[in-house]
Amino acid sequence: MYFGRVVGSVWCTVKNPGLTGCRMLVVQPLTPELRNTGKPLICTDCTGAGAGELVYWVRGKEASFPFRPQEPPVDTTVVGIVDEVHVQRALPDQAQHPAQAPAKLPAPVHRKSPRKS
Numbered sequence: 001m002y003f004g005r006v007v008g009s010v011w012c013t014v015k016n017p018g019l020t021g022c023r024m025l026v027v028q029p030l031t032p033e034l035r036n037t038g039k040p041l042i043c044t045d046c047t048g049a050g051a052g053e054l055v056y057w058v059r060g061k062e063a064s065f066p067f068r069p070q071e072p073p074v075d076t077t078v079v080g081i082v083d084e085v086h087v088q089r090a091l092p093d094q095a096q097h098p099a100q101a102p103a104k105l106p107a108p109v110h111r112k113s114p115r116k117s
Contacts (some may be wrong), residue, residue, distance in 0.1 A: 001056045003030040003082070007051050010042055018072040025049060025078060027057060032087045043076040054082040
């Protein structure tokens with residue numbers, strides 16, 4: 001699974017019949033620290049996510065599983081809306097010398113996804 005933020009939606013009048021009824025969103029991939037990484041991509045949506053929401057998405061064959069018994073021709077799908085993220089990252093020296101604890105760890109990243117009103 002991957003983090004992303006919904007940055008738009010896609011409307012198609014002509015599409016594969018297997019995509020009928022599937023919402024499609026533009027998602028910007030994010031790092032665990034919620035920084036942009038990579039290019040925006042198109043994901044189908046099974047959660048009802050909206051613009052600006054923090055989501056997690058899957059890629060590959062698993063992307064069609066939320067739509068069973070149909071199997072639409074998709075390779076990325078938003079499968080969850082994220083409420084909060086807590087990340088504790090190690091200092092670079094700690095990764096090289098795990099036996100030596102650093103004097104001070106970096107503060108954990110704690111971000112909340114904006115709520116719809």
